[in-house]
Amino acid sequence: MSDSEILAKLDIPEEETAVEIYARLMPHLAKDGLSGIVTSWVPPIVHVKENGNLIVQGARITDSKALAEMAIPDYEDVVEVSKVAIRALLREEHEAADD
Numbered sequence: 001m002s003d004s005e006i007l008a009k010l011d012i013p014e015e016e017t018a019v020e021i022y023a024r025l026m027p028h029l030a031k032d033g034l035s036g037i038v039t040s041w042v043p044p045i046v047h048v049k050e051n052g053n054l055i056v057q058g059a060r061i062t063d064s065k066a067l068a069e070m071a072i073p074d075y076e077d078v079v080e081v082s083k084v085a086i087r088a089l090l091r092e093e094h095e096a097a098d099d
Contacts, residue, residue, distance in 0.1 A: 010047070010055075018055050018056065020049070020055055021053065040089045044058050060079060
């Protein structure tokens with residue numbers, strides 16, 4: 001499935017967008033006080049690609065100062081996703097090991 005096919009299937013509000021992230025980046029959430037592994041593929045995750053990358057939907061960040069602090073290239077988008085939404089996707093690693 002191509003990126004354009006994925007986007008065509010999504011109902012994204014005008015003030016939001018979808019971005020692709022590497023699933024391997026999820027452990028970095030621990031730096032922001034979140035831990036666990038992704039076990040639920042619900043919004044803000046709106047698609048999981050065959051290669052394991054995640055398509056995440058959220059409010060588009062447009063603040064130029066914030067974007068400059070993150071060193072985001074002009075051709076990439078950034079979305080804001082609340083901790084509550086991310087926490088709902090995670091399960092503690094020890095819980096996953098018990099399954």
